[in-house]
Amino acid sequence: MIRLLSAGMLTAIACLALLSGCKKGASASSSNAAAQQAAEKTASGIEMVSLPGGTFTMGTNEGNPDEGPAHKVTVSPFWIDKYEVTHDQFAKLQLPDPSHWQENAKTPVERVRWRDAKTYCNERSRAEGLTPCYNEKTTEWDCDYSANGYRLPTEAEWEYAARAGSDSLYTGGSPEALRQYAWFVTNSDQKTHPVGQKKPNAWGIYDMDGNVSEWCEDVYSATYYNESPAVDPKGPPNPEKDVKRAMRGGNWSAPAEACRVTFRQGQRTGNTDACFATDFCGFRCVRRAPAQQVAQALK
Amino acid sequence: MVAVALSASARAATQPTAEQKLKATPFKIAWEAYANGNSDIWIMNADGSGKVNLTQTPNINEHYPQISPDGTKIAFNVDAGEGRSAVRSLWIMDIDGTHRKKIADEAREPFWRPDGKVLGYLPQEYEKFAVIDYYTKGMMFYHLDTGKTEPHVNSANLRHLYHPRFSPNGKWIVSTVHGGMGFSHAILLIQADGDKIINLKIPGCRPSISPDGKHIAWGSGDHEIDTAPIDTDSDNPSVGPWQMRIQDEKNKVYHIAWSPDGKFVSFSRGPDGEGDLQKKGTFQAACEIIGVYATDWNIFAVPADHPRVVNLETCGPADVEQLTKTGDSNKEPAWFIPAKQGKE
Numbered sequence: 320m321i322r323l324l325s326a327g328m329l330t331a332i333a334c335l336a337l338l339s340g341c342k343k344g345a346s347a348s349s350s351n352a353a354a355q356q357a358a359e360k361t362a363s364g365i366e367m368v369s370l371p372g373g374t375f376t377m378g379t380n381e382g383n384p385d386e387g388p389a390h391k392v393t394v395s396p397f398w399i400d401k402y403e404v405t406h407d408q409f410a411k412l413q414l415p416d417p418s419h420w421q422e423n424a425k426t427p428v429e430r431v432r433w434r435d436a437k438t439y440c441n442e443r444s445r446a447e448g449l450t451p452c453y454n455e456k457t458t459e460w461d462c463d464y465s466a467n468g469y470r471l472p473t474e475a476e477w478e479y480a481a482r483a484g485s486d487s488l489y490t491g492g493s494p495e496a497l498r499q500y501a502w503f504v505t506n507s508d509q510k511t512h513p514v515g516q517k518k519p520n521a522w523g524i525y526d527m528d529g530n531v532s533e534w535c536e537d538v539y540s541a542t543y544y545n546e547s548p549a550v551d552p553k554g555p556p557n558p559e560k561d562v563k564r565a566m567r568g569g570n571w572s573a574p575a576e577a578c579r580v581t582f583r584q585g586q587r588t589g590n591t592d593a594c595f596a597t598d599f600c601g602f603r604c605v606r607r608a609p610a611q612q613v614a615q616a617l618k
Numbered sequence: 619m620v621a622v623a624l625s626a627s628a629r630a631a632t633q634p635t636a637e638q639k640l641k642a643t644p645f646k647i648a649w650e651a652y653a654n655g656n657s658d659i660w661i662m663n664a665d666g667s668g669k670v671n672l673t674q675t676p677n678i679n680e681h682y683p684q685i686s687p688d689g690t691k692i693a694f695n696v697d698a699g700e701g702r703s704a705v706r707s708l709w710i711m712d713i714d715g716t717h718r719k720k721i722a723d724e725a726r727e728p729f730w731r732p733d734g735k736v737l738g739y740l741p742q743e744y745e746k747f748a749v750i751d752y753y754t755k756g757m758m759f760y761h762l763d764t765g766k767t768e769p770h771v772n773s774a775n776l777r778h779l780y781h782p783r784f785s786p787n788g789k790w791i792v793s794t795v796h797g798g799m800g801f802s803h804a805i806l807l808i809q810a811d812g813d814k815i816i817n818l819k820i821p822g823c824r825p826s827i828s829p830d831g832k833h834i835a836w837g838s839g840d841h842e843i844d845t846a847p848i849d850t851d852s853d854n855p856s857v858g859p860w861q862m863r864i865q866d867e868k869n870k871v872y873h874i875a876w877s878p879d880g881k882f883v884s885f886s887r888g889p890d891g892e893g894d895l896q897k898k899g900t901f902q903a904a905c906e907i908i909g910v911y912a913t914d915w916n917i918f919a920v921p922a923d924h925p926r927v928v929n930l931e932t933c934g935p936a937d938v939e940q941l942t943k944t945g946d947s948n949k950e951p952a953w954f955i956p957a958k959q960g961k962e
Contacts, residue, residue: 458895
């Protein structure tokens with residue numbers, strides 16, 4: 320079970336959000352870990368969910384070898400997009416949209432390569448006057464986690480947000496319940512769907528389990544859980560050869576087993592030509608919580 | 619069996635090398651290369667001799683040369699600036715590098731109509747720069763005699779095209795599309811003066827039609843280039859089974875181009891990579907993309923009449939000739955008939 324870092328956090332988050340220029344959303348808030356968290360609209364009108372930091376059990380001993388061992392991880396407070404990044408958001412930032420299905424502006428972008436996703440993060444940061452997290456002059460676009468701009472989630476942040484306070488490996492508690500929360504091979508009609516049509520998880524975040532799989536910041540390593548730090552793990556060092564980055568969450572073509580919140584995969588970052596990109600790779604952004612929120616959480 | 623082997627071996631020994639065949643052709647090849655801190659357009663003889671840097675512009679990056687059918691003019695792209703504020707513009711100049719003239723900003727991938735009177739190009743999708751090749755919207759035609767530009771009649775419905783080429787009869791424009799016009803990814807024939815679009819249903823990208831209009835060559839994978847029959851005089855062309863396949867398991871092969879007599883194809887070849895940001899004025903993406911530095915990439919040529927597979931890792935000098943050796947991002951070869959001969 321997730322342990323929140325501080326009670327009454329959401330009141331503080333709401334105040335801090337106002338101080339930092341965000342518009343308060345309409346979602347209900349509660350100090351209960353299983354209740355929806357505060358939703359905010361960013362300066363560019365994108366809804367994010369503000370998550371308190373907490374300690375949770377990451378991974379499982381009952382899945383694939385790379386999903387274990389289950390281990391305790393603490394993550395700092397952060398904000399995460401309520402929905403996967405969509406075509407209209409890409410277009411607003413004048414970015415080339417590589418997606419297969421573009422008929423509906425509210426379906427998630429896919430066939431997005433890791434660096435495309437990072438480009439979006441930096442452009443969105445600039446559009447909102449924030450400091451970009453990624454250094455575009457380095458080969459791997461090194462991430463400055465202290466910057467206040469947008470970035471991809473770490474695997475720990477992603478799983479923390481996907482679990483939403485639950486111990487279950489599946490949102491909704493079972494593979495059978497997954498239909499209510501996710502577009503996956505059983506119900507997707509072999510394509511993506513507009514975001515936010517299924518039920519959100521307990522923290523009010525949509526499509527974490529399906530529609531498109533989501534890029535994370537971490538280098539992927541099947542054995543990382545044996546050695547990862549207990550606080551804010553950011554993935555193993557870059558091996559600089561045959562690098563794969565972590566991708567989390569199910570997608571329109573995935574079976575239910577691949578939609579469990581602990582399921583992991585590593586994907587090449589995509590230096591092959593556009594014509595060979597895969598059409599299930601999408602993403603959503605996170606942002607570090609304002610410093611005051613972090614300080615409050617640590618009290 | 620031994621006799622057959624000896625006979626084949628003897629044939630190979632007496633067969634002219636690709637270099638010898640290329641030396642006998644009157645054609646030249648333009649291409650782009652990055653040397654001494656920037657990208658320039660070069661020309662060379664078909665056998666790789668006589669290399670000349672045509673542009674020699676230390677602070678300007680020229681790319682993607684396309685030669686007019688009469689061999690007198692070169693259309694090309696120029697990249698200036700960095701990041702998303704960079705500008706890619708379209709220029710033409712005389713074949714000797716003089717009389718540079720800008721045609722349009724935010725314009726990409728020029729292609730000549732066979733009569734040489736019109737230069738097609740693809741406008742950039744949005745104002746902000748992105749290096750990715752399919753970042754285009756619409757199609758424009760620049761008329762050299764009047765200096766006026768007009769859109770393709772179906773321009774409003776064309777999006778995310780890249781690497782367009784006219785068919786020699788001027789009837790079609792063959793192009794790749796990625797994530798646009800309702801296509802996931804496809805190689806299309808676009809009617810040059812109408813709204814007909816045909817999906818050729820072949821995998822890959824960067825197609826080019828042979829000078830007689832009867833064959834198509836294209837990159838069928840990162841490591842393969844195929845040729846196959848096609849009849850571009852038809853109202854509904856389709857592509858037949860592949861006839862020649864250029865293969866390299868280790869390196870990428872891209873940017874196929876036919877010689878003016880259709881007897882050779884040239885291409886770029888080199889290892890996978892995502893560019894080198896230490897190279898000023900370049901960008902980061904797949905290394906075959908325009909504006910991305912391709913480490914250890916060179917230009918090669920093979921006779922186009924090879925019966926089946928040309929395995930670049932094992933084939934001999936009769937089958938392939940390496941035309942550049944510097945490895946300095948040598949890409950985008952384009953054959954042409956030298957102007958003097960073209961006028962004859």
